Amino acid sequence: MDDDAEIIAEFLVESHENLDQLDRDLVELEQQPDSRDRLSSIFRTIHTIKGTSGFLAFNRLEQLTHVGETLLSRLRDGDAVMTPAITEALLSMVDTVRALLDVIERTSKDTDPTVDVLPLVALIEGLLEVGLPTTASGETPSADELSVAEVSELGGAVEEPDVSPAAPPTAPPEGLTSEEPATEEPPAPENGWDGVDRRTVVEASVRVDIDLLDDLVDLVGELVLTRNQLIQRSLASSDIELVRASQRLDLVASELQESVMKTRMQPIGQVWSKLPRVVRDLSHQLGREVELVMDGHETELDRSLLEAVKDPLTHLVRNSLDHGIERPEDRLAAGKPAKGTLSLRAYHESGQVVVEISDDGKGIDPDRIAAVAIERGVVTRDQLSRMDAREVLGLIFRPGFSTAAAVSNISGRGVGMDVVRTNIERIGGSVDVTSEVGRGTTTRVRIPLTLAIIPALVVGEGEERYAIPQANLVELVRIEGDDLRRQVEDLAGAPVLRLRGKLLPLVSLAEILGGPPMDGQALTVVVLQSDDVRFGLCVSTVFDTQEIVVKPIGRQLKALAMYAGATIMGDGRVALILDVAGTAVTAGVGVAQQETNDSRVVVADDRTALLVLEVSDGRRAALPLAAVSRLEEFGRDRIERSGATEVVQYRDGILPLVRLATAIGLTDTSDQGDQISVVVHETTGAAAGVVGIVIDRVLDVVDVVIVSSQVGRRDGVTGSAVVQDRVTDLVDLAAVVARSGVPA
Amino acid sequence: MTAAAVASTGSRTAEQYCTFWVADLFFGVAVDEVQEVLRHQPMTPVPRADAAVTGLINLRGQIVTAVDLRVRLGLPPREGDQLPMNVIVRTRGEVVSLLVDDIGDVIDTAGVDGQPAPANMPRKVQDLVCKDRGVLPLADAILLVLDADRAVDVSTTPDNPGGTP
Incomplete structure (x- = not known):
């Protein structure tokens, strides 16, 4: 699997570096056997490799590092002191670990028979069993004499009779210099490995101080600015060579800028690599069955941003497991497969990186959110009544909000989503959530590519x-x-x-x-x-x-x-x-x-803006404001006729007029002044046109929640509503427009 | 700087000052704190910033805040079209430009003992002069050693009423 390959590659780079340090540490430890710090550092390194190899199912590597760790922990805790024999054994372990890592790099497995860990495991176990010289008893003669040669013998001797009977050595001990396997000819290339010409993971990348990269970005920024100034100058110049040179500079500077920005870019998979483990542990803990699907792990973004999104993303994943995906029995009852799916998707979209975290869990119930929000005082009932579903979902990002019915140690501490949002917005990103009850939840995080x-x-x-x-x-x-x-x-x-x-x-x-x-x-x-x-x-x-x-x-x-x-x-x-x-x-x-x-x-939000009109001597009617494109006044003398229709010349065209009062069955009184008031309505669709609706006058524009009633329903009127304490006809625009002869 | 001066003190930078005038006051900043001295630079004002922050300067791609020492010292504004000069100093890891009236020489003050600021100097001036040994009575002038850290420590209260341009 691709993700695995990525994780393994990262593991290899990290481990190789750690091992180099380990070599130095071990040698120095021999000089100063009582350095607790150094021992702790060695212990941590081996512990890390052990942990990761266990997770990646490199059993032999785990087995070896496990005994090494045990030995080291005794040394660290003062239950034993360093002897040359122990140093030798530890160094051999490091060499063997390195050999195993090489094998893993070649084959992605640690099962290559050319590297044998068992003799060494046996040796270290032997050292552990024989009884180590303790700090209390001082150096016992037996341990003192435990020379390298004897260690090999001991290793050979112990390995045969009683140590690890369950796992007998698969190959005869080759002595302790485990470099041998590594320097041996590799096995016949099964997967196209030719033994030469390939850059190893370690050689293919270089670790660079991040300050240096930041400096580079600054310098390139400056170069780009200088280039901009130069180009402005050169455009005015008649020196053709200068113009050419500055064009080349332009190109090179752009490419340089791009490359330097790329050096700061890292795949988001680096953050994700920790997630399979998180998901595994959590789903065990919570009794969920979850499949993690990751897509787009190669999507890159600036490293400073990567660091910043790490915790929010982890939190969102935890949230999905804790609040989203149900227990297997609940899922089956709901007609879903017992195993839930948590999918992570990352992709570029208009200069931003979008990370989607979606689950097929129970979704977020807006009613429950609303209830909790009111209970916790996040919003008032009044405010809530005016929110649409999407806004209600948005409440989970408000401070002090947490819906976990039972507070678990995974999430639900009430510091969750608002912190997630704050952190993401701090780096110029945004987060929103969509959910369908019973079907699942998708959280979408948008982050800028780079801050610089x-x-x-x-x-x-x-x-x-x-x-x-x-x-x-x-x-x-x-x-x-x-x-x-x-x-x-x-x-x-x-x-x-x-x-x-x-x-x-x-x-x-x-x-x-x-x-x-x-x-x-x-x-x-x-x-x-x-x-x-x-x-x-x-x-x-x-x-x-x-x-x-x-x-x-x-x-x-x-x-x-x-x-x-x-x-x-x-x-x-x-x-x-x-x-x-x-x-x-x-x-x-x-x-x-x-x-x-x-x-x-x-x-x-959920109100409608209405244009309130007066028609037929004080009667009120209302149109949706969205349907109004302009308000115009025309002199009455400008009204002409075309067939049965009144028209005015308007913007190089002919505007058909409809008397609104007549259209809705009232007496027309719009002709009382020298001017007529006209609402210009543009019809859209296949037969787009413009209609002028003649009214008495405009009263107001109001934002109201329309509680419509069938009272007064007739031709041209869909019903009526109380607007500003007055009963107002709601105009059926389509019917009115139809009277003008213009298809609505 | 003379060899004798170096020999006599063992520390020469502390005795060498980059000097400048603000109104009729003669100031010095230790040379190792000064990055460079520039003529007047085009500046971008920062609305709502403290009155002493005159603007931002593009110093080879680095954004540098310009702080007017006249404002910091409580002195009247520069007259007419007199353009300030920039003394670019490094303080606490940041580069800041001090706007001054005129630039003097780098002078060596070896052998002159610093004295505390006279008590009758205006408070705002005393505040920006180095404590204890901040005033050096030279033969032909009195040099005030500027405490650059304090000089650029503009109170960061936003929306200072005097701060709008």
Whole structure:
């Protein structure tokens, strides 16, 4: 299996390194036999190899390291002291371990008969049995005389009669110099190994100090910036050689940048490699049967991020086992296979790495989440009533929330999901969860590829430019003229934008930066999302998106939450990078005030924005605001006729008119002034067209939960509802439009 | 620096100072703390930062915070179009630019004993002068030895009312 190969490769690299250290440690230990530190270090190394080999089912390796470990533990605990014989035995063990590792590297198994561990195992067991010289008794003569030669004899002698009768040696002892097997000709290549010409795992990679890599990234960033400046200059130059040289530089610098970034990239499989063990142990502990499926382990991301996602991912996996996948009997009862599936999938998507953790367990029951959330005071009943299912699921990420009915030691300590989310958002990622009751849960974690270079939107305010990380960017909205008046409103001094029926708090970048309040005929709104907060940032200029190199800013500015760092633009000037979460808090729309804001944002969610109209002398009717594309007024003299239909010339075309009052069976009174008010509705679909609906006047735009009643249902009216304490007809737009002759 | 001076003290860097003027005050920073001295550099202001933080400088790809010593010392702003110079210092692992009025020579103060700051100096100036031996009465001037660590330790209270540009 591919994953296994990966784990084994990692194990090999790690073990080889450890063994090199071990050699040095052992030799030094011989000089200073009482160094407890060194003994502990050796013990740990062997213990690690033993643990991993057990997990990977390398039984012979495990067997050997096990006796070695026992010997070492006695030495460490002071039950025995080092003698040359013990040192020799330990060194032989290291050599044999190394030989076994070579075998594993070649064949992925440790069963190669050319390396025999049993004599050595027997020897060490012999040493253990014979009774080691203890610190208390001093060095007994017998142990003192235990020379190397005698050890071999002893090994031979002990091995025959009574030691490990269950596992008799498969081959005659070859003496203790176990390098022999390793230097011997390898067996006939079964799997294409030719004995030469192949770089071993250890040689194929080099460990490099991470600081050096960070320096390289910095230097390359600088090189890229210098290149940008040079290219700008060379474009204006007539020196053709200079232009060519700078183009080459451009190419080389880009490739260099890519390669250097790659050196920091590591496959996510490195984090995953620990998970099979976690899953195995947990499923035993919890009495679950789980198959772990991992897909996309080669997906790479920056090492600093890898480190940061390790714990959150492990936690999510634990959560899936603890809360998701049911006990086998419950699964069978639910008609599912007894064995649950936990699958991990990683892939690249639009400059981000997506990691999905999905299980086919019982899913998350929104009702239970809701009940618990209320019980724990995470939300109020009122707030909850306005949430949709997805938002209810999102509650599990709120601080203080944990649904484990019984608090286990695996999860359910109530520090779970909110910490997961905080950690992931700290590195610019996001996490969301979807679930189907009875079918399973999928948690999707999005993480940026790298922290050092990020795509960002560059905006201008005053004389300066600011970079906004693209990860936080939702959309750009430009509002001008009429729309500005209609869509932007003041709620108790706070500007809000109606955006597709939702109210979006607006924040002026100029104001946050200490400039004058916003003002003008047009607004450019950058819609941003951070944590649970979505808000619109009004900026004066939008430049473009570009890849920026994130650089840290000094201590003096650390307290300013609104800056995430700084970057250097193509012209060499410094631009600040906005921290979207910090900006939200600074502007007063952040998490700190969420309780007040939240309810308002939530309100907008399952409500419908209605345009409330007056028709036929004070009668009220309402249209969904989404169906309204514009409001217009026309002089009555502009109304012309085409057949039986009233029309006006509108935007180089003809706009058919429908009198709303007539269409819904009321007396038309819309002709009382010199002007008529018209709601312009654009029909979509195959026969798209524009219809003008003539009304008396616009009363209001409201966001309401429509509790519709059949009362008043008739041609052109779907029913009625109480809007602003008044009974209001709900207009059947399709029927009304049909009267204009334009297909709805 | 003379051989005699080196011999007499055994430590020469502590006695060599990179000097500069801020208003009419003559300051020095130990040469081993100074990375370089630059003319005026284009700067990006940092809204909402402390008033002493004038902006950010691109120093060969490194972002360096510029701290105006006039603000730190409680002195009036520079007059007219006088552009500040940058004394780039390394303090506590960070590189910071001190904005000063004019650059002087590197001088050797071997043989001059430092004295505590006179008690009648303004508090803000005393605060930034090295304790104990911070004032060196030279033959033709009085050198104040700047405590660079304190000079760049800008209070990080956000949204200082004086901080908006």
